[in-house]
Amino acid sequence: MRQLIRLAMTAFGAVAxxxxxxxxxxxxxxxxxxxxxDAIIVLGGERDxxxxxxxxxxxxxxxxxxxxxxPYWKGDRKMDKFCAIQDxxxxxxxxxx
Numbered sequence: 001m002r003q004l005i006r007l008a009m010t011a012f013g014a015v016a017x018x019x020x021x022x023x024x025x026x027x028x029x030x031x032x033x034x035x036x037x038d039a040i041i042v043l044g045g046e047r048d049x050x051x052x053x054x055x056x057x058x059x060x061x062x063x064x065x066x067x068x069x070x071p072y073w074k075g076d077r078k079m080d081k082f083c084a085i086q087d088x089x090x091x092x093x094x095x096x097x
Contacts (some may be wrong), residue, residue, distance in 0.1 A: 037063050044071040044097060051082050058090040070094045 040063045042054035051068060058066045073078050083094035 027082040031071065034062060036061070038065055039067055041067045042069065044069040047078070055085065055092070058092075059087070061089070064090045066090055066092045068092060071095045071097045077087070089093045 032059070040049050040054045040057050054066050054068065057063065068079070068082055070076075070079050070083065076096065083092060085092045
């Protein structure tokens with residue numbers, strides 16, 4: 001019975017410790033300021049505005065290269081629009097993941 005209580009207390013302590021570490025790792029994270037980069041890489045996934053954000057960063061001058069991962073079906077109008085952007089300030093390259 002004592003071993004079971006000791007094991008339960010150890011497990012509880014480990015979970016509590018992970019929770020404290022997780023709190024500081026995920027709520028006190030540092031956000032670096034934006035700065036110019038060689039390329040803006042946008043990984044495809046949810047339709048949450050990530051492509052628009054990558055293009056906007058390029059328009060603001062943070063990079064002359066935007067690489068968009070294109071995991072969507074052929075003929076996806078939204079991605080076709082992004083991949084067809086012709087802007088003298090930057091180049092858009094679309095690749096399959």
